[in-house]
Amino acid sequence: MTGPTAPSHAMDQAVALEQVAENLVRGRTVDAWANMVGPFGGTTAATMLQAVIQHPERHGDPLALTLNYAGPVAEGEFEIEVRPARTNRSNQHWWLEMRQGDQVVTTATAITALRRETWSETEAGPPDVPAPEDLTPAGSDRGVRWVENYDMRFVTGGWEWVADGEGSPESTTTMWIRDTPARPLDHVALTAMCDSFFPRSFLRLGRPVPAGTVTLSIHYLATADEIAAQGTDFILGSVHAHRFHGNYHDESARLWGRDGTLLATSNQLMYFKS
Amino acid sequence: MTGPTAPSHAMDQAVALEQVAENLVRGRTVDAWANMVGPFGGTTAATMLQAVIQHPERHGDPLALTLNYAGPVAEGEFEIEVRPARTNRSNQHWWLEMRQGDQVVTTATAITALRRETWSETEAGPPDVPAPEDLTPAGSDRGVRWVENYDMRFVTGGWEWVADGEGSPESTTTMWIRDTPARPLDHVALTAMCDSFFPRSFLRLGRPVPAGTVTLSIHYLATADEIAAQGTDFILGSVHAHRFHGNYHDESARLWGRDGTLLATSNQLMYFKS
Numbered sequence: 001m002t003g004p005t006a007p008s009h010a011m012d013q014a015v016a017l018e019q020v021a022e023n024l025v026r027g028r029t030v031d032a033w034a035n036m037v038g039p040f041g042g043t044t045a046a047t048m049l050q051a052v053i054q055h056p057e058r059h060g061d062p063l064a065l066t067l068n069y070a071g072p073v074a075e076g077e078f079e080i081e082v083r084p085a086r087t088n089r090s091n092q093h094w095w096l097e098m099r100q101g102d103q104v105v106t107t108a109t110a111i112t113a114l115r116r117e118t119w120s121e122t123e124a125g126p127p128d129v130p131a132p133e134d135l136t137p138a139g140s141d142r143g144v145r146w147v148e149n150y151d152m153r154f155v156t157g158g159w160e161w162v163a164d165g166e167g168s169p170e171s172t173t174t175m176w177i178r179d180t181p182a183r184p185l186d187h188v189a190l191t192a193m194c195d196s197f198f199p200r201s202f203l204r205l206g207r208p209v210p211a212g213t214v215t216l217s218i219h220y221l222a223t224a225d226e227i228a229a230q231g232t233d234f235i236l237g238s239v240h241a242h243r244f245h246g247n248y249h250d251e252s253a254r255l256w257g258r259d260g261t262l263l264a265t266s267n268q269l270m271y272f273k274s
Numbered sequence: 275m276t277g278p279t280a281p282s283h284a285m286d287q288a289v290a291l292e293q294v295a296e297n298l299v300r301g302r303t304v305d306a307w308a309n310m311v312g313p314f315g316g317t318t319a320a321t322m323l324q325a326v327i328q329h330p331e332r333h334g335d336p337l338a339l340t341l342n343y344a345g346p347v348a349e350g351e352f353e354i355e356v357r358p359a360r361t362n363r364s365n366q367h368w369w370l371e372m373r374q375g376d377q378v379v380t381t382a383t384a385i386t387a388l389r390r391e392t393w394s395e396t397e398a399g400p401p402d403v404p405a406p407e408d409l410t411p412a413g414s415d416r417g418v419r420w421v422e423n424y425d426m427r428f429v430t431g432g433w434e435w436v437a438d439g440e441g442s443p444e445s446t447t448t449m450w451i452r453d454t455p456a457r458p459l460d461h462v463a464l465t466a467m468c469d470s471f472f473p474r475s476f477l478r479l480g481r482p483v484p485a486g487t488v489t490l491s492i493h494y495l496a497t498a499d500e501i502a503a504q505g506t507d508f509i510l511g512s513v514h515a516h517r518f519h520g521n522y523h524d525e526s527a528r529l530w531g532r533d534g535t536l537l538a539t540s541n542q543l544m545y546f547k548s
Contacts (some may be wrong), residue, residue, distance in 0.1 A: 010358075011366040011499060018438070031540060037322070056291065063488070063489075063522065063543065064342075064488070064489045064543050066340040066489070068338075068359075068367050068385060068492060069385050070359060070360040070362070071360060071362065071365040085342075085344060085371070085381050086344040086345055086377070087462045088344070088355070091545075093319065093342050093381055095369075095381060097359070104348075104359045106361045107359050107360075107367055107383055107487075109340060109342050109381055109382075111488055111489055111543075113488075113545075115520035115521060115522070116520065116521045117520065117521075117548035118519075118520065118521045118546065118547065118548040119478075119479065119517070119518060120518055120519045120520070121478070121517070121518050121519075122516070122518075122519070123444060123514065123515060123516060123517065124516035124517065138316065163351060170397060174514070176538055186307060199526055204395070205393065211298045214338070214365065214387075215337075215338045215340070215383075215385055215491075215493075217340060217489075217491040217541060218490075219541065219543050220518065221519060221523075221524060222519065223519040225521070226336060234424045238529075240397065241397060242396070242397060242398035242495065242536055243391075243393070243395070243396045243398065243436045243495040243536045243537055244393060244394055244395050244396075245394045245395075245396070245496065245497070246389035246390065246391065246394070246497045247389060247390045247391075247392045247394065247493060248337065248389070248495070249495075250493050250495060250539060251407055252361065252539070254516065262516055262517045265516055267493065267539065267541045269337065269338050269385075269493050271364075271365075271387075273392065274392045274393035
């Protein structure tokens with residue numbers, strides 16, 4: 001989408017979709033989000049979620065999203081088929097498929113839901129960390145362009161463990177992150193942030209290795225008003241791997257608002273070579 | 275499936291599927307797995323995985339499975355559409371949909387993969403717990419029939435916290451589990467065990483409440499030989515919730531072999547009322 005109506009923020013550009021038929025939308029990759037191969041996977045996830053959010057029959061807010069990265073997304077246009085598989089009174093189940101030409105590049109399922117008040121409790125509070133203002137913004141010299149769209153501030157497990165070739169004895173990275181330029185948090189931006197951690201294999205091995213996400217599941221544990229209440233502030237993310245084995249490893253992340261609200265969890269599997 | 279060729283073990287009965295067309299199989303619910311409403315969700319997950327495993331074009335072992343419980347599964351027959359969405363050299367992406375009549379009851383995606391040797395490490399080892407032989411088998415008086423198919427031995431967070439109405443101050447349950455009668459572990463049995471923990475809302479609130487899984491993602495972190503090596507021995511599972519809010523809560527589980535091998539992680543979202 002270009003011209004006077006094009007959105008100005010890179011995130012909004014990434015998720016801009018035009019309706020081309022019933023249950024079918026079209027978008028295109030945005031250079032500002034380029035990764036090693038194709039676009040940053042977080043924007044692919046955010047774009048698939050946006051296809052659900054703007055669907056005329058959508059009912060409720062995002063509750064869960066599972067993305068399967070079936071193949072590389074090439075630079076240029078893509079189409080997303082998005083259709084409700086079942087609509088219940090309080091939730092709705094979605095099927096999605098992103099295609100380029102005759103290739104399926106991404107499959108996904110999503111659930112949207114109406115939330116009601118119940119007993120509420122958070123067991124997994126944020127770790128005790130310095131404020132983002134007391135930390136140095138991470139450099140963007142990581143060989144991928146998409147990181148320039150974020151202000152990341154590493155608390156532990158930062159890129160220096162990869163850059164200095166030593167590797168870390170454990171796989172946890174904790175960091176503050178926000179969009180740059182600033183953009184109020186919503187489900188779309190939060191979705192991309194859920195995939196913004198560099199691969200745990202890099203951290204353990206002390207070097208970038210061929211690696212890529214094959215599947216990613218996000219559970220939105222906060223309501224839309226809690227997400228909106230974060231405004232343009234930093235979000236705290238912490239991620240670790242449980243196991244590296246047989247050229248795959250997992251990654252398990254939690255993301256909190258600065259106010260301690262647990263916004264989402266994200267679990268993924270990555271292939272890697274070593 | 276009945277008659278002389280019917281499988282004798284309840285798990286094999288649950289996942290028995292006959293081919294009815296290309297990419298279409300038929301099965302039926304098994305009374306021995308009855309839950310409060312419909313069959314135990316673990317058998318639904320195992321049955322969907324079995325549809326992939328027995329597909330003639332299947333390539334590699336199960337790597338990931340996401341199940342979305344779109345509506346109740348009624349007693350009786352169901353059909354599963356199962357088709358490869360994309361086949362790559364080292365992995366394969368699957369679409370699945372379980373239907374009864376004109377209703378979609380479950381959707382799923384799965385990934386199968388060929389595993390190669392790489393650097394290997396487990397960060398998340400099992401907790402220090404007593405051997406199953408030193409623990410009492412849990413009673414099966416929980417009002418649902420499916421629990422009779424398991425020998426569960428609670429280490430922490432057992433059913434007594436629900437039964438006595440007190441509730442637990444935190445949501446962790448750790449337990450040993452194996453099929454009864456004994457059955458060698460495979461991906462199908464492991465999948466069902468990933469959903470065998472009672473809802474965390476029951477544990478925190480100290481009473482059964484209306485609750486049900488809406489989405490479940492399993493990551494198989496072990497290779498097929500490691501899973502087979504467990505034989506008929508107990509598996510150790512530990513589960514907890516990160517947050518209860520707005521009538522949904524998550525559940526995050528890890529399952530290890532007695533030898534300490536991390537076999538799988540399982541993450542789900544449940545609706546609940548309170």
